[in-house]
Amino acid sequence: MSTIRKRAKPATFQKYLWLRGQIYWFRYGVPKRYQSVETRKIIQVSLKTSDIRHASLLAGKMRADLHAEWEGRLKGNPSAIAYQPDNLELMLAATETAYLRIQPKLEQLVRHKKLDTKVAYDGYLKTLRSSRDHYLRAKASEPLPIWLELADKQIQRRNWKLPKDSESYHSFVGMIAEAAIEVISVELAKREGSLGAEPTSLVVKSGLETKERSAEQGETILELFDRYAAYRLAEGRKREDGVAQDRKVIESFASFVGGKRSVGSITPIDIRNWRDTLAALPPTYRKAKAYEGLSMQDAAAKAKAIGAKSISPVTVNKYLSTVSPFLGWCVTNAYAERNPCDGLFFDVAKGKNPRPPFTAEQLRQIFSSPLFTGFLRNGKEHEPGIQKADDWRYWIPIVCFFTGARIGEIAQLRINDVQFEDGIPFLLIRHDEKTGQCTKSGFSRVVPIHSELQRIGFLSFVERQLKAAKGLRTSQLFPEIEVNERGHIGAKPSRFWRDYLERIGIKAGSDGLGAHSFRHTMADALRTAGYLDDEIEVALGHNQKTVTAGYGKVRQGTVKRINKMLENITTPDFVMNSLD
The missing domain is CATH 1.10.150 (DNA polymerase; domain 1)
Known part of the structure; x- marks a missing residue:
């Protein structure tokens, strides 16, 4: 029987990882740029680990190494996809081809001729002047065959798209000529007494600078x-x-x-x-x-x-x-x-x-608006009607209001995240790479389900969702929501809620109002109830960065303790009247 290969769960967002049995594999489609130098269309390699973090590290290194290898192959492969070089690339190639190629040859010539007599030294200078003048005449009239040959070799080796009848081709040949003239001019200047002579040609100066700055x-x-x-x-x-x-x-x-x-x-x-x-x-x-x-x-x-x-x-x-x-x-x-x-x-x-909290009047407008009292039809949730929603559109803002949780944390809930402890129902806001659920702090936490949230039927909604999922408790509580291209599950409800607030006249432009405003509203409500900020940060799931927070494994905030805090909050009557 062949082994079934399945991709790592999409919610983990591990782009190059595939799960085969219990072992992670690296799986990567060869980019178009490298398909001419790589016969395989897909790279598949066992990473020999079941640890997702270790697999991520290995996958990242493997991808970087493959790109380095393919780039190396491209340099020597004439069948690779040709491309148009920019001006700096042309200057660098001309400098490497002429200036840096001729320079060591001149040094070798000096060592060979042993310029220790005036006759030999004058003869060498005469040769330099003659070569320079010859190159200058050729550059002004017709390029030397050697320059054309060097240009053609570089174009082929670097896989450039530079037709011989193009202006860029002639410019490149001219750059090679300029670099050849410059190396002789610099050498001549040094031999005539300017020991610190440096290139003045724009081509060579830019080429040398680019070479110095180029990555290995x-x-x-x-x-x-x-x-x-x-x-x-x-x-x-x-x-x-x-x-x-x-x-x-x-x-x-x-x-x-x-x-x-x-x-x-x-x-x-x-x-x-x-x-x-x-x-x-x-x-x-x-x-x-x-x-x-x-x-x-x-x-x-x-x-x-x-x-x-x-x-x-x-x-x-x-x-x-x-x-x-x-x-x-x-x-x-x-x-x-x-x-x-x-x-x-x-x-x-x-x-x-900052994200401002909702005012009492804004909350009155929100919970008496069509989404919560009856709307026209799907897509027209802001217009009055008789239709009512029993899905994420209705329940996510309400749960955010009663818990102060982030919209993405509520959107990612699974049915089995609704749990009980000592008779108190609560939401387990998970941070778990295996399920693809996450929190900003990097830790899971508990959020008790407020008694008023229970009264208006949230637990009954959960039971309906469990029945629809045919008893599979690991199913999403809001199955209509999917992650976006960035892997964010809260994107869809966040966008919907911002648009809804604009349509009912509460939000205007970039005023900061949105689903996160429920979180700020909860913070103010807890302060009004008499709690200090270090207590509120526990209820809201903020990361505690104290020395004591690093001790032990149990997170601050038991279900019973946070439940007491939430129940001490005064819920406006107009909210409950609207949701009855």
């Missing part, structure tokens, strides 16, 4: 990020969806400073320029047609020209908060000497756009 094989910005991400996943400091979002920022950063650039060559000036370009961009420029196909620099320039609203300094700092830890890791692992982000964050306070 396997150590480009994105390759190092993959290693960094693998370590963070293995350490449990990052989740797969978080890594995916971080990679988008790093890809944008790498595109800005140069994808093949070494991290050690990135300077604070590069970071400042990237930061200031970000600060000039509109919030959603990538989705706007007006900026379609534009680079970051061009999009920023266009936005400035038309006076478009730009992203806030707080948001720019979020981007920097993605790049800085990565570059800090590069310093720790000896890929760079310093973190160029240090000192370049905007000096702005966090939380400039």
Whole structure:
């Protein structure tokens, strides 16, 4: 019987991992760029571990190593997909082909001829002048065959798309000629007394600088990020969806400073320029047609020209908060000497756009609105009617109101997360990689089900869901909700709730109101009931960062203790009247 191969549960978001029996496998589709140098379409390798964190680490390293290997193959494979090089690549190739190729030959010639007599020395200088003048005449009239030959070899070796009748081809040949003339000119200047002579040609200066800044094989910005991400996943400091979002920022950063650039060559000036370009961009420029196909620099320039609203300094700092830890890791692992982000964050306070709590009047409007009293039809939940919902649309905001839990924490509930202890029903808000459930703190916690929430029929709803799931208690409590492309299960209800608040006239623009406002409302209600913030953080599941919190295995906040806190909250009568 063949072994059944099944993918790791989608909710774990482990993109390259497949579960085969109890062992994780690395499974990766070969990107189009490398299909000409890799016969396999899919790479499948057993990671020989059942530990998902260890598997994540191995998968990250394996992916980085494969990319490094494929890049190496591309350099020597003429059948690889050809591409158009940029100007810096042409200058680098011309410098390597002519300047750096001729330079050691001149040194060898000097050693061979032993220029220890005036006659020999003058003869050498005459040869240099003659060669330089010959090259200058050829450059001004018709290229030398050797330059054309060198250009053709480089184009073939590097797999460039550079037709011989193109302007770029002729420009490349001209760069090779300029680099050849420059190496002779520098050598001649040194022999005539200017011992510190350096190249003045833009081609050679740019080529040498690019070579100095180019990353070693396997150590480009994105390759190092993959290693960094693998370590963070293995350490449990990052989740797969978080890594995916971080990679988008790093890809944008790498595109800005140069994808093949070494991290050690990135300077604070590069970071400042990237930061200031970000600060000039509109919030959603990538989705706007007006900026379609534009680079970051061009999009920023266009936005400035038309006076478009730009992203806030707080948001720019979020981007920097993605790049800085990565570059800090590069310093720790000896890929760079310093973190160029240090000192370049905007000096702005966090939380400039906090999530406000709902006022009493807003709560009155919410719970007397059509979603809770009767709406027209699906898609028109904000318009009055006789239809009522018995699904996530109705129950998630209500549960958020009575528990103060995050919307994603409620959306991810399974039926078996509704439990009892000492006769008190409660929700187990899980953080469990095996089931794909998570909390912001990284710990599971309990949230008692308020007596009023019981009274309006939440437990009966749970029983109905269990019956619909044919008794399978591990089924989702809200099966209509699926994770989005970022792996977030709370995205759909969050978006629905923001839109609903706008349609009933409570939310306006980016005022911060949303499902998270229920959490802030709960915090205020607990303060009003006489509880201190260190007690409230336990009820809300905030991460306790005290020394004592690190002792033992039992988390703070028993079901009985938190239940007492929640029951001491005064629930407005108008809420209960609307939900009766």
